Amino acid sequence: MITGPATCGIVARELENAFGTADFVPARLTVDLFRAGMMSETTVTTTSVRDGRRIKVADASVLQGGVEIARATLVLLRTSEEPPGEVWVPDDRPIPPNAEPSTEPGFWWGSDDHPDGWTQSMRAQHNAGRKRMWGRQIGVVSGEEPSQFVRCAMAAESTSLMSNWGTLGVGFINADMTMALARLPIGPDIGLEADNHISTAGVAVGSATLFDRHGSFGSCVITAVANPQAQVTFG
Incomplete structure (x- = not known):
């Protein structure tokens, strides 16, 4: 199988290559992940839905063997000036680890309940605290x-x-990502x-904040x- 990040990455690549422009920001990407992607030939088709002055919308379909395994919608918005006035923003912002910038792919994992905050061991973060990655x-x-x-x-x-x-790993599989x-x-x-986790009767909603060394930039x-029969425990 191929992972969810790989499916989201390839569909983002195709939509950006087909519809991205210098004066429009890719403001929202929604990907429905309704079939597991396999290690086989993958095709992405894209379609323009709206090509407006301030808003562009495009759809994509991910196919394997002629069967759709995922679909996506991208909304692009034209950049402009910020309006006047002040707007509420949260006081607490995510903070990256003090590690040097990466030169190769790799990750740090963190949680509120880990005594050292950040580690490169996923197993070390098995706790009930708020999770983060970098x-x-x-x-x-x-x-x-x-x-x-x-x-x-x-x-x-x-x-x-x-x-x-x-505390026991991850027992859910996501059906989508926005x-x-x-x-x-x-x-x-x-x-x-992570910002929130809500679950009832085996259905969960989760939210998170994207950030870099300059602050938060997305949700x-x-x-x-x-999916408890395939609980992921990170060894």
């Missing part, structure tokens, strides 16, 4: 450096991991911090279904 995504296409938007899409899919990770961006990240390293939300 690092550099691998390339979604071999031999090609991913764009900042593709890096975001791959990181955002881990909202399910951040929001559903508890990422909303105010800007693209600065630098190749991206963080993701993510997922829905997930319980």
Whole structure:
């Protein structure tokens, strides 16, 4: 199988290549992940839904063997000036680890309940505290450096991991991912911090904040279904 971040990354790549422009920001990407992707030939088709002066919308479909395994919608918004006045923002902002910037793909993992805050061991973060991750995504296409938007899409899919990770690992699989961006990240390293987890009768909703060393720049939300027979415990 291929992972959810890989599916989100390839669909983000295709939509950005087809519809991205210098004066429009990719503001929202929603990916429905309704079939597991396999290690086989994958095709992405894209369609323009709206090509407006301030708003552009495009759809994509991910196919394997002629069967749709995922679909996505991208909303692009034209950049402009900020309006006047002050708006409430939360006081607490995610803080990256003090580690040096990455030169290779890899991750740090953190939680409120871990005494050292950040580690490079996922197993060390088996607790009930708020989870966060920081690092550099691998390339979604071999031999090609991913764009900042593709890096975001791959990181955002881990909202399910951040929001559903508890004392015994992760017992949910996400059915979708929605990422909303105010800007693209600065630098190749991206963080993701859980904001909320809500679950009842095996159905969960999770949310998280995307951040870099300059602050928060986006929000993510997922829905997930319980999958305890394949509980992921990170060894």
